[in-house]
Amino acid sequence: MIIEMKNIRKEFDGLEVLKDISFGVDNGEVVSIIGPSGSGKSTLLRCATFLETIDGGEIVYMGEKAAHTDESGRAVYVHPKELRRFRSYCGLVFQQFNLFPHYSVLKNLTDAPIEVQHRSREEAEATAMELLGKMGIADKAKAYPYQLSGGQQQRVAIARALAMKPQILFFDEPTSALDPELTGEVLKVIRQLAEEKMTMVVVTHEMPFAKAVSNRVIFMDGGVIVEQGDPREVFENPREERTKQFLRVFER
Amino acid sequence: MTLSTMLSTMAAGMLRTCGIFLLTLVGSLPLGMIVALLRKSRFSVVRLLIRAYISVIRGTPLMLQLLVWYFGPYYLFGWSIRGWRFPALIIGFVLNYAAYFAEIYRGGIESIPVGQYEACEVLGYSKSQTFMRIILPQVIKRIMPSVTNEVITLVKDTSLAFTLAYQEVFSLAKQISASQTSFAPFVIAGVFYFIANYAVAFAMERIEKALDYYR
Numbered sequence: 461m462i463i464e465m466k467n468i469r470k471e472f473d474g475l476e477v478l479k480d481i482s483f484g485v486d487n488g489e490v491v492s493i494i495g496p497s498g499s500g501k502s503t504l505l506r507c508a509t510f511l512e513t514i515d516g517g518e519i520v521y522m523g524e525k526a527a528h529t530d531e532s533g534r535a536v537y538v539h540p541k542e543l544r545r546f547r548s549y550c551g552l553v554f555q556q557f558n559l560f561p562h563y564s565v566l567k568n569l570t571d572a573p574i575e576v577q578h579r580s581r582e583e584a585e586a587t588a589m590e591l592l593g594k595m596g597i598a599d600k601a602k603a604y605p606y607q608l609s610g611g612q613q614q615r616v617a618i619a620r621a622l623a624m625k626p627q628i629l630f631f632d633e634p635t636s637a638l639d640p641e642l643t644g645e646v647l648k649v650i651r652q653l654a655e656e657k658m659t660m661v662v663v664t665h666e667m668p669f670a671k672a673v674s675n676r677v678i679f680m681d682g683g684v685i686v687e688q689g690d691p692r693e694v695f696e697n698p699r700e701e702r703t704k705q706f707l708r709v710f711e712r
Numbered sequence: 713m714t715l716s717t718m719l720s721t722m723a724a725g726m727l728r729t730c731g732i733f734l735l736t737l738v739g740s741l742p743l744g745m746i747v748a749l750l751r752k753s754r755f756s757v758v759r760l761l762i763r764a765y766i767s768v769i770r771g772t773p774l775m776l777q778l779l780v781w782y783f784g785p786y787y788l789f790g791w792s793i794r795g796w797r798f799p800a801l802i803i804g805f806v807l808n809y810a811a812y813f814a815e816i817y818r819g820g821i822e823s824i825p826v827g828q829y830e831a832c833e834v835l836g837y838s839k840s841q842t843f844m845r846i847i848l849p850q851v852i853k854r855i856m857p858s859v860t861n862e863v864i865t866l867v868k869d870t871s872l873a874f875t876l877a878y879q880e881v882f883s884l885a886k887q888i889s890a891s892q893t894s895f896a897p898f899v900i901a902g903v904f905y906f907i908a909n910y911a912v913a914f915a916m917e918r919i920e921k922a923l924d925y926y927r
């Protein structure tokens with residue numbers, strides 16, 4: 461298991477957003493999370509990547525506890541210094557890309573490896589160029605984010621996350637901010653990563669993509685996992701009424 | 713008094729004006745950043761003090777502040793204020809401009825999307841790396857127009873040093889004009905301020921251009 465989240469609870473000002481959620485991701489597994497807006501998908505990813513702190517439950521990376529619940533029922537995290545190590549295990553690709561506008565594409569990819577991971581410039585740049593090549597945008601290394609299309613920017617963001625060599629990569633609706641004609645190029649690189657056995661968790665509304673690429677699909681609604689399983693099972697024979705209702709919206 | 717002695721007397725004043733201008737910038741540009749950051753301190757006492765400081769500075773005339781800095785030590789503590797004129801002047805200017813710059817910085821910092829901080833957090837940047845490498849450069853670009861306005865105001869505000877009878881170009885112009893019953897000193901001072909502002913505007917424009925490589 462790369463990550464295990466057990467009995468995760470999270471609330472915002474008394475509103476329970478994650479209600480006792482448990483799930484794990486195996487090495488090389490690709491998991492898609494689907495569900496209506498407001499169901500807690502982003503919050504789950506943000507808890508897994510330590511952007512939000514959980515109120516209860518346990519987060520375990522590679523068998524090591526990053527957070528657990530003590531006897532009094534409060535969630536306790538490891539020391540901030542330790543947490544930096546856990547942070548390095550995971551990457552997150554945002555819906556809005558969040559590239560650094562004042563850095564060139566290449567610097568977006570090399571700055572954190574050099575400044576945070578203290579890797580050599582030569583090695584970081586070689587890794588970055590290789591990743592840009594894989595993303596099909598090697599010719600954009602010197603460009604600035606504003607000079608790129610949305611699809612290209614999101615591919616840079618994926619490369620930036622991969623440049624940190626994470627054990628697992630989370631995607632929060634990576635194509636939702638893109639024009640429809642640009643989603644394909646982003647989904648293509650994610651699919652390619654799946655073929656290379658990159659461990660990934662993808663929140664998406666692209667049902668055909670989820671069905672084709674993932675090993676497992678999780679359907680979330682109202683802060684709980686309603687149903688999960690083999691993508692074919694979930695998409696073609698959903699057991700739960702709520703899943704059926706949700707999927708019906710996506711049928712044309 | 714010939715025009716050339718008038719000019720050379722006033723040149724000394726121009727140098728003093730430039731001195732006030734440069735020292736104020738050197739002091740208040742960084743101090744403003746410290747004030748802006750302290751304004752978001754986790755200690756509520758600090759936040760309260762900073763807010764009080766900013767609102768007092770912005771709510772009272774700079775001329776009055778200069779007088780308080782100069783005469784305050786004498787009236788409050790009975791201290792001698794000999795040799796205190798120039799330090800009081802610079803303290804008054806620096807603290808005044810730091811408050812205005814702090815507000816500009818704060819606006820700039822708050823305009824940076826939260827996604828930039830989140831990207832940094834996920835990539836493992838420390839708080840200070842996030843600020844120095846990612847946030848601050850973007851803030852500087854965004855606040856350049858407001859800073860330019862403030863710096864141009866400062867060029868003109870240096871003339872308030874006459875309040876403490878400091879012999880910068882404006883004080884001298886007034887004195888020479890009165891003693892020589894001549895209008896020329898004011899014309900010279902006016903031309904000086906105009907050229908100074910022109911130079912400032914030119915320099916700031918160059919900086920803005922240099923930051924134009926991204927959006």
Ligand SMILES: Nc1ncnc2c1ncn2[C@@H]1O[C@H](COP(=O)(O)OP(=O)(O)O)[C@@H](O)[C@H]1O
Nearest residue numbers: 472473477495496497498499500501502503504
């Ligand atoms: N920072 C926050 N403060 C308060 N409420 C929040 C915050 N983030 C999310 N929520 C609420 O939590 C619920 C789940 O949100 P989210 O995880 O973004 O859902 P999803 O990604 O599935 O659309 C929503 O009701 C949302 O309004």
Ligand SMILES: [Mg+2]
Nearest residue numbers: 501502503633
């Ligand atoms: Mg979301």
